[in-house]
Amino acid sequence: xxxxxxxxxxxxxxxxxxxxxxxxxxxxxxxxxxxxxxxxxxxxxxxxxxxxxxxxxxxxxxxxxxxxxxxxxxxxxxxxxxxxxxxxxxxxxxxxxxxxxxxxxxxxxxxxxxxxxxxxxxxxxxxxxxxxxxxxxxxxxxxxxxxxxxxxxxxxxxxxxxxxxxxxxxxxxxxxxxxxxxxxxxxxxxxxxxxxxxxxxxxxxxxxxxxxxxxxxxxxxxxxxxxxxxxxxxxxxxxxxxxxxxxxxxxxxxxxxxxxxxxxxxxxxxxxxxxxxxxxxxxxxxxxxxxxxxxxxxxxxxxxxxxxxxxxxxxxxxxxxxxxxxxxxxxxxxxxxxxxxxxxxxxxxxxxxxxxxxxxxxxxxxxxxxxxxxxxxxxxxxxxxxxxxxxxxxxxxxxxxxxxxxxxxxxxxxxxxxxxxxxxxxxxxxxxxxxxxxxxxxxxxxxxxxxxxxxxxxxxxxxxxxxxxxxxxxxxxxxxxxxxxxxxxxxxxxxxxxxxxxxxxxxxxxx
Amino acid sequence: xxxxxxxxxxxxxxxxxxxxxxxxxxxxxxxxxxxxxxxxxxxxxxxxxxxxxxxxxxxxxxxxxxxxxxxxxxxxxxxxxxxxxxxxxxxxxxxxxxxxxxxxxxxxxxxxxxxxxxxxxxxxxxxxxxxxxxxxxxxxxxxxxxx
Numbered sequence: 001x002x003x004x005x006x007x008x009x010x011x012x013x014x015x016x017x018x019x020x021x022x023x024x025x026x027x028x029x030x031x032x033x034x035x036x037x038x039x040x041x042x043x044x045x046x047x048x049x050x051x052x053x054x055x056x057x058x059x060x061x062x063x064x065x066x067x068x069x070x071x072x073x074x075x076x077x078x079x080x081x082x083x084x085x086x087x088x089x090x091x092x093x094x095x096x097x098x099x100x101x102x103x104x105x106x107x108x109x110x111x112x113x114x115x116x117x118x119x120x121x122x123x124x125x126x127x128x129x130x131x132x133x134x135x136x137x138x139x140x141x142x143x144x145x146x147x148x149x150x151x152x153x154x155x156x157x158x159x160x161x162x163x164x165x166x167x168x169x170x171x172x173x174x175x176x177x178x179x180x181x182x183x184x185x186x187x188x189x190x191x192x193x194x195x196x197x198x199x200x201x202x203x204x205x206x207x208x209x210x211x212x213x214x215x216x217x218x219x220x221x222x223x224x225x226x227x228x229x230x231x232x233x234x235x236x237x238x239x240x241x242x243x244x245x246x247x248x249x250x251x252x253x254x255x256x257x258x259x260x261x262x263x264x265x266x267x268x269x270x271x272x273x274x275x276x277x278x279x280x281x282x283x284x285x286x287x288x289x290x291x292x293x294x295x296x297x298x299x300x301x302x303x304x305x306x307x308x309x310x311x312x313x314x315x316x317x318x319x320x321x322x323x324x325x326x327x328x329x330x331x332x333x334x335x336x337x338x339x340x341x342x343x344x345x346x347x348x349x350x351x352x353x354x355x356x357x358x359x360x361x362x363x364x365x366x367x368x369x370x371x372x373x374x375x376x377x378x379x380x381x382x383x384x385x386x387x388x389x390x391x392x393x394x395x396x397x398x399x400x401x402x403x404x405x406x407x408x409x410x411x412x413x414x415x416x417x418x419x420x421x422x423x424x425x426x427x428x429x430x431x432x433x434x435x436x437x438x439x440x441x442x443x444x445x446x447x448x449x450x451x452x453x454x455x456x457x458x459x460x461x462x463x464x465x466x467x468x469x470x471x472x473x474x475x476x477x478x479x480x481x482x483x484x485x486x487x488x489x490x491x492x493x494x495x496x497x498x499x500x501x502x503x504x505x506x507x508x509x510x511x
Numbered sequence: 512x513x514x515x516x517x518x519x520x521x522x523x524x525x526x527x528x529x530x531x532x533x534x535x536x537x538x539x540x541x542x543x544x545x546x547x548x549x550x551x552x553x554x555x556x557x558x559x560x561x562x563x564x565x566x567x568x569x570x571x572x573x574x575x576x577x578x579x580x581x582x583x584x585x586x587x588x589x590x591x592x593x594x595x596x597x598x599x600x601x602x603x604x605x606x607x608x609x610x611x612x613x614x615x616x617x618x619x620x621x622x623x624x625x626x627x628x629x630x631x632x633x634x635x636x637x638x639x640x641x642x643x644x645x646x647x648x649x650x651x652x653x654x655x656x657x658x
Contacts, residue, residue: 055646168570174561181528181554188547191538195547196531219591226587227580229618392618393628396611399591400632403598408646416595424588432517432571450550454543462544 003136007351011359014061015367023058023066024364028371031073036383037394038081039225041090042074042274042314043331043437047217048398050338051210051405060342061360067338068318068361069368071331072124075274075314076372079116079307080383084109084237091435092274092310095282099295099302104237106298113380114244115300116307119252121373123260123308127315128365130264135351135362139323142348147455148466152473152480154449157270157326157441159480163487164272166435175434179442180449182207189447190454202414209337210409211418212443216436217334218402219423222395224430229391239384252304255285263309267316269483271441273329274310274317281309315365321346322358325448330437333444340444514569522562529555583617590614602651603640607633 014020034045046067053063078093083100096116103112145153158176166172185196186206197203259281266277285305286295295302317328318335325347327333339346344354351358376383406415426436460466468474532551541547576584594610601609611629616622637654640646 052644052646056644170561170564174558174565177554177558177561181525181551181558184551184554188538190543191541191547193536193538193547195536195551196528223584223587226618227576227584390620392615392620392625395618396614396629397632399594399614400607400611400636403594404603404636404640404646404648407598407648408640411647411649413595413599416598417592420588420591420595423591428517431574431576432514453550454545457545458543 004132007136007355007359008132008363010355011361011363012366014356014360015065015363020062020065020360020364021367023062024069024368025371027066027069028073028076028368029375031070031075032077032080032372032376032383033386034070035074035077035089035093036080036386037389038085038087038089038387039228040221040398041078041088041092042071043090043334044217044221045070045074046331046334047213048401048405050213050334051409052401054210054338054341055405055408060339060344060354061357063342064335064339064344064357064361065364067335068365071335072311072314072365072368073372075311076117076120076124076376077383078310079120080113080380081387083112083116083303084239084384085387090275092278092313093306094275095278095306096303096310098282098306099297099299101237102296102298103300103303107240108242108298109237109239110242111244111248112298112303113239114377115248115252116303117373117376117380118244118249119256119259119304119307120311121369122256123263123310123312124315124369124372125366126257126260127264127267127312128362128369131315131319131365132362135319135323135358138319139348139351142324145348145472146470147452147459148468149470149472149476150452151449151456151467152476153270153324153326154445154452156476156480156483157445160269160483161271161438161441163484164269164276165438166433168433171432171434172438175429175436175438176442179439179444180446181442182212182439183443183446184450189451202412208410208415209341209443211406211415212422213334213337213440214402214406215419215422216426216439218398218405219419220426220430220436222398222402223423223427225391225395225398227427229395239381248300252300255288255301255304256308258288259285259305259308260312263312264316266309267313267328268319270320270326270328271438273331273437274313277313277316278306278310281305318361318365322350322361323348327441327444330440333437333440337440337444512569513574514565514571518562518565518569522559522566525555525558525562529559586617587614590617599649600651602653602655603637603648604633604653605651607636 015024031045034040035042049070050067053066075092078089079096079100082088082093082096083104086097086101088094088097100112100116161176162169162173185203187194187204194204262281262284263277266272266280282302282305285301289301292299317332319328321327321332321336327336336346344357402419403416406419430436456466528551532548532555536548536551538546590610590613594606597606608629611632612625615625615628637648640648
């Protein structure tokens with residue numbers, strides 16, 4: 001506990017320095033803006049702005065504070081387009097549309113926005129508190145992990161990814177393997193052998209992380225936006241004068257707390273971020289209310305649950321990234337890659353070796369959550385006006401930002417072709433039902449996975465049984481089996497129950 | 512069907528990747544039992560298994576892209592490649608102006624508004640990035656003429 005308090009104290013010292021404080025506020029403001037823009041979510045916002053933040057030559061803690069602010073700010077702002085436009089910014093905001101948009105349509109837009117802001121605030125803050133309590137503990141434990149334990153952890157991470165993310169586990173797994181394959185290009189650090197470089201000097205050091213990120217999450221999103229635009233127009237609902245009441249808060253307080261806990265713990269699971277968390281929280285809340293028919297018609301609980309959960313998950317996803325070096329979501333994978341660009345190795349030793357980064361980031365999230373609540377309640381009208389920015393101007397801006405970002409790093413015009421081609425590849429993958437987050441997770445984790453496997457086998461002299469000798473590893477493999485089996489079993493169970501329900505409801509009219 | 516084509520193309524890529532892993536990659540001398548080739552071997556085999564599954568049991572019906580939308584996407588691709596091609600020789604201001612004007616016009620902006628918007632993005636974007644944020648951008652003939 002002492003360690004936590006002193007860590008937090010030093011963290012606040014970092015985060016409250018005028019420059020970093022300004023970056024927290026800029027990050028939160030920009031994040032809310034990005035989240036509010038229809039079709040662009042946290043992952044795209046962080047991806048597009050990462051090279052620019054990198055190019056500004058900030059110290060690592062300042063850059064990561066800014067990027068994290070954009071991340072949870074966008075998670076916060078995503079609700080605005082969900083509620084007013086019925087267009088979610090990204091997958092994690094889909095659940096918010098279910099009850100948020102009906103509320104706005106019946107003239108309670110102001111109430112929906114203010115209630116969801118408070119739910120987001122509680123979810124986000126609870127997650128940071130849990131993170132500052134458990135993060136150091138987990139890190140202290142993870143220091144004892146051997147290479148073979150890390151291999152088990154990776155297996156667990158990819159299993160939970162395949163099992164929980166996306167509709168088709170094989171496609172998710174393939175996405176992750178594509179990321180791992182991309183990461184295997186370049187000179188092998190152990191032997192100096194060039195792998196898959198085909199004599200091209202640009203990729204001897206590996207494929208550039210920034211290019212993959214901008215291509216898959218900036219350019220692919222741009223193509224997707226143009227495709228959507230060609231198909232129809234969006235209509236914004238007006239914000240009215242209604243505001244959240246004490247009665248609403250009293251009605252939703254347990255919902256918010258429950259959903260925050262669900263969100264935080266799902267966020268911790270490697271690879272599964274806010275989109276899974278908000279879906280599970282919404283489902284759990286609906287069941288807790290006995291499938292009340294008001295869900296989907298504008299129930300305040302149905303709005304509060306996913307919003308609390310997705311913000312809590314954004315915090316939860318940071319925990320494995322900071323303590324284990326394994327990102328908890330697609331966006332934290334990008335943040336992890338950003339830390340690596342700054343030569344900061346996230347992992348159990350970060351709390352000791354780079355406390356200003358680890359604790360500075362945590363402290364900045366306390367400040368950021370309060371700042372988000374303060375700027376979101378009065379300024380929501382301003383952000384809502386962003387929704388009416390004509391898409392024909394917004395879309396070119398995304399491409400310009402992506403080009404500026406990539407060019408500013410290496411000033412190599414070939415990279416501009418690369419991001420465009422990767423964008424086309426990413427767009428095709430999305431169109432075929434792949435999710436792109438596993439690709440970036442695989443790409444970021446590739447060398448960690450391989451190096452630990454090789455180190456483990458060096459220790460054992462080539463004997464593969466070392467992978468299952470420690471209790472940590474065995475526990476993780478058991479968890480792996482559970483995370484694969486439980487969703488399948490649960491899917492069968494609920495499918496059976498649905499059949500049962502259908503059968504009984506079909507019988508009732510006859511009697 | 513679209514699944515199958517995509518998976519089929521990737522299958523050949525993965526086949527090449529796995530072939531290189533098994534027959535070409537090797538270190539002249541190595542200290543660890545796995546060497547540089549084992550990890551790509553594992554990845555290649557997993558990728559081939561996943562792709563084979565998708566080839567046998569695809570789950571996406573069609574590609575769902577009508578002709579006008581497809582046309583716009585092709586145009587977008589051409590604009591992006593053109594922007595990349597002109598970025599350095601024409602400089603940021605001119606290439607951005609051309610790209611923004613072309614894309615915003617295609618997306619339905621009025622001509623005058625598109626020209627004003629594109630000029631503003633090019634000029635203000637250049638000065639914000641180079642002077643305020645100290646980011647390196649190609650100057651191109653316009654800026655060079657003033658210097």
